[in-house]
Amino acid sequence: MTDQPEQTGQTVVVGVDGSDISIEALRWACGLASVTGGTVEAITTWQWPMSLGTAIPFPAEYDPAGDAQRMLDGIVEPLAAVFPAVSIRARAVEGHPGEVLAAASRQADLLVVGSRGHGEIAGVLLGSVSQHCVTHGCCSVLVYRHRQP
Numbered sequence: 275m276t277d278q279p280e281q282t283g284q285t286v287v288v289g290v291d292g293s294d295i296s297i298e299a300l301r302w303a304c305g306l307a308s309v310t311g312g313t314v315e316a317i318t319t320w321q322w323p324m325s326l327g328t329a330i331p332f333p334a335e336y337d338p339a340g341d342a343q344r345m346l347d348g349i350v351e352p353l354a355a356v357f358p359a360v361s362i363r364a365r366a367v368e369g370h371p372g373e374v375l376a377a378a379s380r381q382a383d384l385l386v387v388g389s390r391g392h393g394e395i396a397g398v399l400l401g402s403v404s405q406h407c408v409t410h411g412c413c414s415v416l417v418y419r420h421r422q423p
Contacts, residue, residue, distance in 0.1 A: 283311035283312030284307075284310060284313075284383035284384060285381065286306060286307055286313070286384045286385075286386060287314075287315045287317060287375065287384070287385045288303045288317065288385075289319075289371060289386070289387045289403065290317065290349060291388075292318070293390060295388035295419070295420060296388040298388065298420070299386050299387065299388040299418035300314070300316055300353060300386075301356075302386065303384075303386045304356070304357040304360050305357070306384075307360045308357050308360050312383070313363070314361070314362045314363070315363045316346060316349070316350050316364045316365070317365050317366075317367055317375060317378055318342050318343075318345065318346045318366050318367075319366070319367050319370065319371045319375075320338045320339055320342040320367075320368055321368065321369065321370065322368075339366055339368065343364070346364045350362050371403045371406075372402065372407055372410070373406070373410075375403070376406060376411055379411040379413045382412075382413050383414070384413060385407055385411045385415045385416070386416045386418055387403060387415070388404075388418050388419075389404050389418065404417050
């Protein structure tokens with residue numbers, strides 16, 4: 275017997291890049307967690323800008339990690355008010371989105387990513403991050419898409 279409380283809900287990891295579709299995917303995941311007793315981990319990623327040749331000079335106050343976290347917090351806070359019973363953790367992680375989300379899926383029950391789609395033909399294809407998550411995710415992966423009219 276243990277003194278630790280038993281977690282009954284699932285952990286849902288959601289990739290959030292600030293796009294409308296990623297915010298819709300996060301909202302959907304929060305709705306799922308609210309009925310299943312799960313928790314949501316919203317993850318955004320950031321990387322230092324790369325250049326070939328001459329180094330890019332950055333202002334001393336340049337803070338891509340802080341900027342990413344502030345963007346994510348601004349998205350999560352209103353959803354936390356809409357879903358007060360859901361535990362939502364917001365994390366900004368350095369790295370490529372697909373790789374970071376696939377790694378996070380190792381401790382998740384479901385990974386949710388948005389698919390932007392680019393028109394009728396291209397819209398049936400997955401984006402590079404969605405494709406990476408579907409092929410390398412360690413749990414079930416849901417690719418959230420806009421509803422068609």
